[in-house]
Amino acid sequence: MLQPENNQQSTEFYRGSIKRLLLLITLITLFCIFLLWRLEGTRVESVRASIVNLFVPVIELALRPFQYAENTADVLVNAVQNQVSLDDLVQIRNELNQWKNYAYSLEEENAKLKKLVNFSETSDFQTISATLLADTSSPFRHSYLINVGSERGVKNGYPASDGLGLIGRITNTSRKSARLILLTDTSSRVPVRILPSGKKGLVVGNNTANPDIELLDNLNGINPGDRVLTTGEGGIFPPDLLVGTVSEGPDGTVEITLATEYNNLKMISIIKYEPESLEETDVDLLSSPPTGPVEDI
Secondary structure, eight states: OOHHHHHHHHHHHHHHHHHHHHHHHHHHHHHHHHHHHHOOSHHHHHHHHHHHHHHHHHHHHHHHHHHHHHHHHHHHHHHHHTOOOHHHHHHHHHHHHHHHHHHHHHHHHHHHHHHHHTOOOGGGSOEEEEEEEEEOOBTTBOEEEESOOGGGTOOTTOEEEOSSSEEEEEESOOSSOEEEEETTSTTOEEEEEEETTTEEEEEEOOSSSSOEEEOOSOOTTOOTTOEEEEOOTTSSSOTTOEEEEEEEOTTSOEEEEESSOGGGOOEEEEEOOOOOOGGGSOGGGGSOOOOSOOTTO
16 A cells, blocks of 8 residues: 555655756756856867857847847838828928938038048958847946857957947957957057047946047147047058047047947948057057147147
8 A cells, every 4th residue: 555655655756856956057058058158268269169150040039039029020110100190291291301311411511621631441452241149248248249250251340330430359269159359348559640630549338338549649639529540550440540539538538439330230331451560550659658638628
């Protein structure tokens, strides 16, 4: 009479043991993944890159339902917006005409600015389109994981743009993925010149939305709103790429308002620009940085 009860107890005991064993294996696996992602070294980076390459197709496949849902939602929103009255359509048409005229004025102004600063179009270089897969930033690093790698011709050091301005450079390139280091990262250093004054310096990432400017000869002639462009010195970035505009920090220091809003980034263009020797960097950039507030802010 006791045999069925003993069998039931044995079954529950085995089930509990298997659950505890699976839990232990899961914890050990997660701990090993945590250590692997925190360790530094060439071999560890190679292993991490292999793991990322393995999961990139899975991530893209997992994102497809969400992209489909987003597209479906856009279609529904557009369908609802199309159900407007005739008066609303007339108002929208008038507003569109105003925006068209404004766009024409901006295009004319942009053409004048390009002629003024001899801006080099990024179309002079071949580009590679990429999608941002994940934000890999931390309190000490600002970066994104992108879905293209060496098999598409991506190389370490290539600059990246969103079509408006410089956003960073490529590093940790593997076969199917790479990492985009943003201008806000503390490891970022970009030689720039400020127009119209022509002052030169470095845009230095500080892990905030507004990088600092260092190594300026002096602050005379620098005003809020001045355009900041790459110089091309050092051979890392092409010359005359827009970085942003000058602004004043909370303590009166010089900062940069970047041309790109990182919160809205989805697609980027990687510029196939081969880095040259760093020995050609202008020695003037190695002088001591000045102190003091921005003039006339």
